[in-house]
Every structure is written in structure tokens, then in C-alpha cells.
Amino acid sequence: MTNRIILYREKQRFRQFWLWVVVLAVASIFWTGFVYQVLLGGSYGNRPVSDVQLAVLFVLVGLGLPYFFYRMSLTTEVQPGEVRVRFWPFHIKPVKIPLHLVRDYERVTYNPIVDYGGWGIKWGSEGKAFNMSGSEGVKLYFYNEKPLLIGTQQPEELMSAINEAKRGKSDVEA
Template sequence: MVFKEEQKFTQWWLWLILIGIGILPIIGIYNQLIVGDGFGNDPMSDFIFIVFCLLIFGLIAVFWFMRLKTEIDQNEIRMTFIPFLKKRVNWKDIKNAEIVNYGFVGGWGIRLGTKYGTVYNTKGNKGLAIELLNGKKFLIGTQKETELNKILDKKATWQQTRK
């Protein structure tokens, strides 16, 4: 029993926005550092402008490298939201795990305070909702709903044969 999924932000409209935001510093670099005019009558200092450009390019790089990886085997569920966090949960600590349609939870990424606890997703509206024995909840988004359902069915069968 093994399930693996890797997701990333592939929405065309998101990348259109990010590329649009990334063009501004490029124009600014040309105007301020090469031509020497800057933007407007009172351009910011070169140092502050370079910091601004690095922040914008850093934001774009974070979206480029961001990944949601899910791995499930008979022992545990492993979730990594690169570059932010890693989570490992042993099946014996899980009270309930099911595939749900979580709708729109205010966007994609990491969403706190939903009825599913913390939601980790990159797109879509389907996910593995997990409730732990200690009452904590979280949800991992998926684009492989059918395959994940098969894994949950196998896990239920495996647990019944061990009893």
C-alpha cells in the first residue's frame, strides 16, 4: 500500500499575475540603475530599490519551488509543504481519515481555522481530511481522489484483518 502525490501551483492566472509583478522590478532596474532616471520625480534609493527587487523575485521563487508532497504507506501519512513544513502521522494516532469536498476555503496554500483544521492545498477542492485521536484536524489537498480512496479502502481492509 503506497500512495505518492506531488502538487504545485500551476494555475495560469496565478503565473500571469506573478510574471506581471516580476516585470515591474525589471523595468525599474533598467530605468533606475541603467538609464539613471528611476520611477517618477523622487525615486527610492538604489539600496532600497535593490531590496524591493529581491523581495519581489524572492516571492516569485517561493511559488516556483513550492510543492505539496503526500506519501502514504501502511505505517504513516507523510506530508511536506516545501519550503514550509513537514508532517508525519502514524496511522495508530488517527481517529478518522476520509476524502472530502472542502469547497473553497479562502484560497490555496496553508489555510488556518477552517472546519477541517489547517488545510494544505495548491488547487482544487478535494482532500484527505484527518482527525487525530487528540482532537486535532488537518486536511491535505489532492488531485488523485480515486487513487487515494483505493488506499483508504486498502487500509481499512488491512486493519480489519489485523484485529
């Protein structure tokens, strides 16, 4: 295994306040039900489930959903000759984008909802996008496929790292 130089690394998490309000509101329904029915002995809802079923739902949705969104992350790395993007937990290994396949790239400001349908791993009329929050990114244009947008909180740093990675590609390969 060879050690590679990392020119740029960014790890993003969901930061949208409204998203956390929705996630915690859904989870709080299960917290309320668990406390009221399992701990206090009442019946939660018109057709209550058993205590065991409610405990399982509490663990999966009341605890698991917020934890899942908290741990979800987008990691972008630029190394000589390639860009790696990993949207955890959906990518076990990073998606490797060889820079020799990229014909052009630019810094863009975009509308995540209109252009791609939101945040995450998205496909739209503009191509594919990996984004976590915000509305800035770097769009990669390929020779024979649709563009790829990589959302970032540091578009200038990502652009300069890609510039350096494209220049230094021949020095690293042997």
C-alpha cells in the same frame, strides 16, 4: 536508517493562473524599475530609491518572489502506518500523521476559500488544511483533535493508499 515502502506519492505546485498573474504583475513592477533606472539611467517613481536599493529589491521581489512561488510544493506520501505531508519551504521535515490516530477518513469536495480561507497551510472552522490547488481532498478525522484535510489531484488513489496503509501497519512495525 530503514527503507520504507511508499504506497502513494504526489507532489503538487501552485497552478492557478490568477495567482501567477498577480505574482508576475508585482515582479514586473520591479523589473520595470530596474531596467528604467539602473540600466537606462532614468529616475523611476516620484521618490526614487538608490540604484543599489533598487537592485536589491529587484533581486528579492522581481526574481525571488516568482522563484519562491515556483519552488513551493506540497508533497504527500503514504507509507504503511502513516501519512507524511510536507509543504516546502515551511516544513523542513514532513509532518508525520500516524494512521492509528485516525478514526475515519473520507474523500471530500470543498470550497478552499469559504471553508479554509484559500490555499496553503490553513486553519478554519472545518479544521486544518494542507492544499495547493483544486477543491478535492481527503479529510482525516482524529479521536481527540479537529480534522485535517489533505488536498489532492488524485483523491481516489490517496484513499486507496490510506486503506492499504491502515491494513498493512501491523506487518511493517516490529
